Amino acid sequence: MDLLQKWTELYIEAGCDEVGRGCLSGPVVAAAVILDDSFKPNLVNDSKKLTFKTRMELDSYIKDNVKSYAIAELPPSFIDEHNILNASIHAMHRALDQLTIIPELILVDGNKFHPYNYIPHQCIIQGDAKVLSIAAASILAKNYRDKLMIELHEEYPEYNWNTNFGYATKAHQQALIKYGPTKHHRQSFRLKYD
Numbered sequence: 001m002d003l004l005q006k007w008t009e010l011y012i013e014a015g016c017d018e019v020g021r022g023c024l025s026g027p028v029v030a031a032a033v034i035l036d037d038s039f040k041p042n043l044v045n046d047s048k049k050l051t052f053k054t055r056m057e058l059d060s061y062i063k064d065n066v067k068s069y070a071i072a073e074l075p076p077s078f079i080d081e082h083n084i085l086n087a088s089i090h091a092m093h094r095a096l097d098q099l100t101i102i103p104e105l106i107l108v109d110g111n112k113f114h115p116y117n118y119i120p121h122q123c124i125i126q127g128d129a130k131v132l133s134i135a136a137a138s139i140l141a142k143n144y145r146d147k148l149m150i151e152l153h154e155e156y157p158e159y160n161w162n163t164n165f166g167y168a169t170k171a172h173q174q175a176l177i178k179y180g181p182t183k184h185h186r187q188s189f190r191l192k193y194d
């Protein structure tokens with residue numbers, strides 16, 4: 001199915017998505033993207049449907065060919081204090097804050113969002129598989145977070161963050177049992193030690 005280039009023809013739209021909600025470690029990362037009318041879809045799709053290599057190749061293509069984009073992250077301490085849903089939405093707000101163009105409509109992947117600066121928003125379930133700007137945001141957020149987790153892996157190699165990116169794989173959980181959590185782990189998540 002082709003992704004929708006625009007949700008409406010009337011407004012300047014910003015697509016928003018986040019990544020890292022279900023992880024045991026690392027930040028939650030959100031991106032916001034305002035497409036240029038001449039933006040070619042190329043291979044842009046829901047980031048979950050793309051290989052690591054394709055996603056990384058699309059990164060600079062998206063950044064060079066959109067009107068505006070921004071990426072924001074919030075650390076595990078914020079997630080623990082405010083819960084993952086609120087942290088995810090707040091990260092999207094932070095990304096929207098950094099756009100160089102003020103959107104007139106915010107398109108959000110998922111079914112929950114808090115109002116932002118009196119700008120109308122539309123929640124779209126599986127939006128990253130339906131709307132081009134959300135798919136582009138999903139790629140930028142995922143690439144940013146994956147690169148960050150690969151860098152953190154250098155410091156904490158026993159958790160295999162270069163391959164699991166902080167998700168609850170068996171190896172990650174076994175490392176938690178053996179070594180305990182780091183400052184990058186979310187204390188409010190059920191970290192399995194048994």
